[in-house]
Amino acid sequence: MENVLSIKNLTKNFGRLCAVNQISLDVKAGQVFGMLGPNGSGKTTTLGMLMGVVNPTRGEYSWFGEVPSNQVRKKIGAVLEHPIFYPYLSGQKNLELNAMIKECPPENISNVLDLVELSDRKDDKYKTYSLGMKQRLAIASALLNEPTVLILDEPTNGLDPQGIAEIRELIKKIASRGKTIILASHLLDEVQKVCTHFAVLKKGNLVHVGRVDDVGRGAELVEISADVENLNELLLQYTGTASIQRQNGFYEVTLRDGFHGKDVNRFLFDKGVTASHLVTRKKSLEKQFLEILAGS
Amino acid sequence: MLHLLKIDLKKLTSYRTFWVVCGLYFITLGFATASGMEFLKWLASFIEGFGSKININRIPLYHFPDVWLNLIWFSGSLKIVLAIMVVISVTNEFSYRTLRQNIIDGLSRFEFLLSKILTNVLLSLMSVAMIFVIGLVTGMIYSPSIELDKVITDLEFFPAYFLEIFFFLSYALMLSILVQRSGLTIILLLLSQMIEAIITSNIDDQLPWIIPFFPMRSIWNLIRIPYSRYAFQEIQDYVDLGSTAIVIVWTFLFNYFSYLKLKKSDI
Numbered sequence: 001m002e003n004v005l006s007i008k009n010l011t012k013n014f015g016r017l018c019a020v021n022q023i024s025l026d027v028k029a030g031q032v033f034g035m036l037g038p039n040g041s042g043k044t045t046t047l048g049m050l051m052g053v054v055n056p057t058r059g060e061y062s063w064f065g066e067v068p069s070n071q072v073r074k075k076i077g078a079v080l081e082h083p084i085f086y087p088y089l090s091g092q093k094n095l096e097l098n099a100m101i102k103e104c105p106p107e108n109i110s111n112v113l114d115l116v117e118l119s120d121r122k123d124d125k126y127k128t129y130s131l132g133m134k135q136r137l138a139i140a141s142a143l144l145n146e147p148t149v150l151i152l153d154e155p156t157n158g159l160d161p162q163g164i165a166e167i168r169e170l171i172k173k174i175a176s177r178g179k180t181i182i183l184a185s186h187l188l189d190e191v192q193k194v195c196t197h198f199a200v201l202k203k204g205n206l207v208h209v210g211r212v213d214d215v216g217r218g219a220e221l222v223e224i225s226a227d228v229e230n231l232n233e234l235l236l237q238y239t240g241t242a243s244i245q246r247q248n249g250f251y252e253v254t255l256r257d258g259f260h261g262k263d264v265n266r267f268l269f270d271k272g273v274t275a276s277h278l279v280t281r282k283k284s285l286e287k288q289f290l291e292i293l294a295g296s
Numbered sequence: 297m298l299h300l301l302k303i304d305l306k307k308l309t310s311y312r313t314f315w316v317v318c319g320l321y322f323i324t325l326g327f328a329t330a331s332g333m334e335f336l337k338w339l340a341s342f343i344e345g346f347g348s349k350i351n352i353n354r355i356p357l358y359h360f361p362d363v364w365l366n367l368i369w370f371s372g373s374l375k376i377v378l379a380i381m382v383v384i385s386v387t388n389e390f391s392y393r394t395l396r397q398n399i400i401d402g403l404s405r406f407e408f409l410l411s412k413i414l415t416n417v418l419l420s421l422m423s424v425a426m427i428f429v430i431g432l433v434t435g436m437i438y439s440p441s442i443e444l445d446k447v448i449t450d451l452e453f454f455p456a457y458f459l460e461i462f463f464f465l466s467y468a469l470m471l472s473i474l475v476q477r478s479g480l481t482i483i484l485l486l487l488s489q490m491i492e493a494i495i496t497s498n499i500d501d502q503l504p505w506i507i508p509f510f511p512m513r514s515i516w517n518l519i520r521i522p523y524s525r526y527a528f529q530e531i532q533d534y535v536d537l538g539s540t541a542i543v544i545v546w547t548f549l550f551n552y553f554s555y556l557k558l559k560k561s562d563i
Binding site for chain 2: 046069070071078080096097
């Protein structure tokens, strides 16, 4: 697959603070790429460099194999941090202006307004919009030039649950059209639900890149409960046990590589204990994320 | 080029403040320059109160070719209004952060600056056209006789007037990009003439030759006050090439500094 985005040793220093430290990364066509990291980990700074608003201290990047320029940016739809529009202009006029900047036909405006369901409010001034409408207008603006790549930075920030669900549906809808999406977020649940690949940033360093599908693999997690007093000691004796945590009334056992839920079950049965509850769980992205952050 | 101008005008033409400030500017410009005779009448009655008389009809305020320089010099003092409009337009881009979004959407930093410079050119040209029309009409009304060679005398002050306005709007643009806050920029804009006067008066004795090179002074030297000719004094009734060169260099530098600042900064 061809590289849509290729980053090499990208670095940004703000004075003595190193906001982004030698990041190298490739994003291929069709991926929904999640960028994870705590607040202040350098996600927005990285995206800012990719979109030409932050000058890199060192390193380079290319879009579609081309040297970055404002012409290349016209092929990308991007919303960084929060929606930015002229507050005194209506939604329609703001999009007309963006269409002029991106040099794309103004006929697209009504399509994208329909897509984000803002058509009936298009002639109202932007400053009268609710936060959710502002976010949706920003996504409409990013889609205006029918980009092959979409960059969304915290698209559900500050939205109510319904708004979050709406935006998530919208992202899925757009992803299903085969567009490449780069999604920066600290909402891990969100990334797990919509992304195919993800990268983790910590204090400006890239600490992990991988597929979301791979998250569940590796060490297995088993939830166990049984009507015996010494379950904890029993489980500790088991050779496959890596660690045990008590959670929600269950024992949560992380198994070593190569051990599975059924092995625990057999072990307990051999000891004469019957489990009343035994569930093998996929590790959530959240857990993996916290492990990556703790381990790096 | 035209595309960039259209983009900036699209931002401005739906902005009410733009219409109010520009409306005020052009209305004030029109009324003030057209009502010079009324001012002279008031001046005459005022002086009469002190017991002396002047015959205002002997002051050829609106006669060709005096009318051109008289109107141009006076309207130069109103350019501050237009400059404040430029400050509002540019600092808004910083406070709304729309400059950032413009760049993300595919404008280059240079194109963004150029769109603002082109608007400055347009506003300057509109001022020139306005004063030309008012001068032509009032000249036609008040001149005792209309002779072509008198009408076309002193027309070289119009390019100088254009330069004066464009110079000052470029200065306002640069200040806005450097300071980025509207209030502070406007204060600096209003004070810059005074600050420069304080500096020049302090170095008057040591380095008198350097004074014509100061930006605000160069504008002053480009188009000198013409009214003293009615007190039987010599005036500079030509556009001084040296001052013109200095003004052009400053104008270029202002826009170049704006470009450097925009290019270097993280938006």
